Amino acid sequence: MSRNKSNAPSSFSRGIRKFFLSAFVVFSFVAYTVHERLTSTNPGLSPAPITPDTTTGQDALGSAPNSQAQASVSNDPATTPATDAPSAPATNAPAPTDTPVIAPPIQFSTPTAPSLSQGTYKDGTYTGPEVNVFYGLVQVQATVQNGKITDVQFLDYPHDRRTSQQINNFAMPYLQQEALQVQSANVQIISGATLTSEGFSMSLQNALATAH
Amino acid sequence: MGMPVTLEVIDAAADEALFDDVYGYFAYVDEKFSTYKEQSEISRINRGELKLEEASEDMRLIFELAEQTRVEANGYFDIRHKGICDPSGIVKGWAILNAAEMLRQKGFENYYVDAGGDVQIHGKNEQGEKWRVGIRNPFNMNEIVKVLSLTDCGVATSGTYMRGQHIYNPKNEGQLITDILSLTVIGPNIYDADRFATAAFAMGWAGIDFIEYLPGFEGYMIDQGKQATFTTGFTRYVLNESPN
Numbered sequence: 001m002s003r004n005k006s007n008a009p010s011s012f013s014r015g016i017r018k019f020f021l022s023a024f025v026v027f028s029f030v031a032y033t034v035h036e037r038l039t040s041t042n043p044g045l046s047p048a049p050i051t052p053d054t055t056t057g058q059d060a061l062g063s064a065p066n067s068q069a070q071a072s073v074s075n076d077p078a079t080t081p082a083t084d085a086p087s088a089p090a091t092n093a094p095a096p097t098d099t100p101v102i103a104p105p106i107q108f109s110t111p112t113a114p115s116l117s118q119g120t121y122k123d124g125t126y127t128g129p130e131v132n133v134f135y136g137l138v139q140v141q142a143t144v145q146n147g148k149i150t151d152v153q154f155l156d157y158p159h160d161r162r163t164s165q166q167i168n169n170f171a172m173p174y175l176q177q178e179a180l181q182v183q184s185a186n187v188q189i190i191s192g193a194t195l196t197s198e199g200f201s202m203s204l205q206n207a208l209a210t211a212h
Numbered sequence: 213m214g215m216p217v218t219l220e221v222i223d224a225a226a227d228e229a230l231f232d233d234v235y236g237y238f239a240y241v242d243e244k245f246s247t248y249k250e251q252s253e254i255s256r257i258n259r260g261e262l263k264l265e266e267a268s269e270d271m272r273l274i275f276e277l278a279e280q281t282r283v284e285a286n287g288y289f290d291i292r293h294k295g296i297c298d299p300s301g302i303v304k305g306w307a308i309l310n311a312a313e314m315l316r317q318k319g320f321e322n323y324y325v326d327a328g329g330d331v332q333i334h335g336k337n338e339q340g341e342k343w344r345v346g347i348r349n350p351f352n353m354n355e356i357v358k359v360l361s362l363t364d365c366g367v368a369t370s371g372t373y374m375r376g377q378h379i380y381n382p383k384n385e386g387q388l389i390t391d392i393l394s395l396t397v398i399g400p401n402i403y404d405a406d407r408f409a410t411a412a413f414a415m416g417w418a419g420i421d422f423i424e425y426l427p428g429f430e431g432y433m434i435d436q437g438k439q440a441t442f443t444t445g446f447t448r449y450v451l452n453e454s455p456n
Contacts, residue, residue, distance in 0.1 A: 175420060176447075180357045180438045185346060187359055188220070188337055191369040191396055192329040192348030 121147055215304075215328030221315065222322035222338055230318065234311050238327065241307040244270065247298045258296050274299045277306065277407075285411030285422075305368060305406030308332050312402070325402075330368040332402040344451060350393035350434055357440070358396075358432060361451040366402025370395050370413035371434075395419055396432040398449055405429070 121144040128141070217238050219231060244253045253271055256262040264275060278291045278299055291299045304327055311325045312332040322335030324343060337343045342363040346356035350371055360367070371394030395413045399405030408426060412419030420441050423431035430446040 175424060175441050175443060177439055177441050180349065180351070180434065180440055182349065182352075182355045182357060183346065183359050185356050187344040187346035187356060189324060189326055189331050189333070189343060189345040189367075190329060190348050190356065191331060191345055191367050192350075192353070192371070192394070 123147070216326075217328075218324075218326040219311070220324055220326075221320055222335065223320045225318075226320065226323075230315070230320075234314060234325065237311055237314065238307060241303060244268070245274070245299060245303045247296070247300070254297065254299065274303055274306065278302045281407045281411065285408065288414045289407065289411040301410045302407050304328065304330055305366070305403040308406075309366070309401055309403040330366075330402055330406050332366050333362050334364055336363065347396050347432060347434075348394070351438065357434070359451045360398070360449045362398065362449060365398055365400060366405035367396065367398045368402060368406035368409040369397075370409040391436050392416055392419065392433055393436060394434045395423075397423055397429055398431070398446075399426075399429045 123144050123146065125141060125143045217235060219234050221230065243249065246252045247254055247258065249255060253262065253267060257264060257267060257271070264272065267275075275291075275297075278289070278301075281289045281302060282291075289301065291297050291301060308325050308327050308330060309332055312323070312334065315323050315325070316334070320334075322337070324331050324333045329348070331345065333343050333345070342361040345360040345362050345367055347358040347360070347369065349355035349357045371392070392413065395409055397405045397409035397412065399408065408423065408429060409431075412422045412431065415422055420431050420433040420443065423429050424443045430443045430449065432440055432442045432446055434440050
């Protein structure tokens with residue numbers, strides 16, 4: 001009893017102290033959050049939780065090449081498409097440890113790209129179908145005069161992406177910028193966009209198919 | 213997929229059969245995944261003739277990988293568009309990486325596999341140096357605006373070569389927002405480089421930021437104003453041209 005009484009004030013004051021300490025911690029956190037929000041230079045973008053570290057290759061040994069074999073194959077309209085469905089050559093995820101079974105050699109063919117200079121077309125205006133280029137639709141209209149294509153217009157292109165209307169209002173302090181400068185073309189490989197140009201050529205190809 | 217495929221192998225052991233195998237593999241992928249082919253498996257799925265559960269192992273894998281990418285890219289990657297599935301945004305990089313893996317398993321060390329400007333690169337070129345890779349000028353297809361020196365990695369470019377898209381900043385009337393024309397991504401392999409390039413491009417200006425945050429990836433973004441914006445680690449891949 002007496003013990004309880006004598007303990008009461010000290011536990012009360014401890015409670016008060018706990019309360020103030022908690023209040024201080026909560027207040028600090030809120031203040032920090034507000035501060036971060038106000039000073040943030042990069043609103044609305046959270047880095048994706050990705051762990052993409054899958055190293056592919058073996059080490060480059062740098063052995064001196066003594067001979068080379070090279071072939072460049074582009075679209076070849078002359079090859080007939082293989083009709084037999086080959087057995088699946090790769091059944092695993094494309095991880096370095098995969099063991100894809102090699103496909104039986106079948107004739108190589110890819111859909112033909114339109115050859116714009118070939119043949120003559122009937123005069124008129126031809127509209128291709130809308131082609132999905134993954135982030136939007138592309139539709140092309142071709143105008144033919146005197147058997148030649150005189151104009152190609154985009155009727156539709158990806159413009160409704162939410163992000164294409166996103167405002168460029170965040171500074172990117174760690175990113176660097178430079179003006180484009182044309183380089184000498186001493187390269188083995190060229191990387192360039194193909195997504196929309198594929199849609200473009202598909203839509204144009206179909207537009208011209210009706211112009212024959 | 214309707215794109216040129218280029219394979220170059222420096223190692224002496226490369227023969228015709230190797231090229232047939234690799235091109236045969238791309239033909240197989242094209243037959244299965246091309247939405248432009250009526251009888252492809254993906255077309256049959258899109259017409260409702262084939263359920264995904266009954267589809268081939270490769271098809272189900274691609275759908276799984278696409279879903280995984282959709283989540284990882286905060287929804288900026290989606291193979292579904294107006295009820296139609298077009299997995300070409302993921303199939304290409306996957307096929308290139310599989311083709312490169314075929315070569316690696318046969319013991320080749322110096323080669324690249326290029327499908328439509330997306331490339332998996334290994335070893336050295338004919339001169340015994342790292343491979344030189346150019347980034348195409350979106351304003352002029354015949355020009356190169358950057359030369360990279362690369363080995364054992366994947367490089368992919370997403371983009372559009374179109375004009376237009378004049379969008380104004382509602383907070384600052386009169387300021388024209390220049391849009392993104394091309395985004396090149398260098399990554400540990402072409403599968404990841406390609407899918408993240410595609411997703412990042414769809415993010416617009418935030419895309420290069422997204423790449424900056426990805427460990428192991430670097431990016432080079434070209435906008436309408438003929439400006440390039442690149443990630444902090446990008447310059448280590450840039451080949452400084454000799455002054456002659």
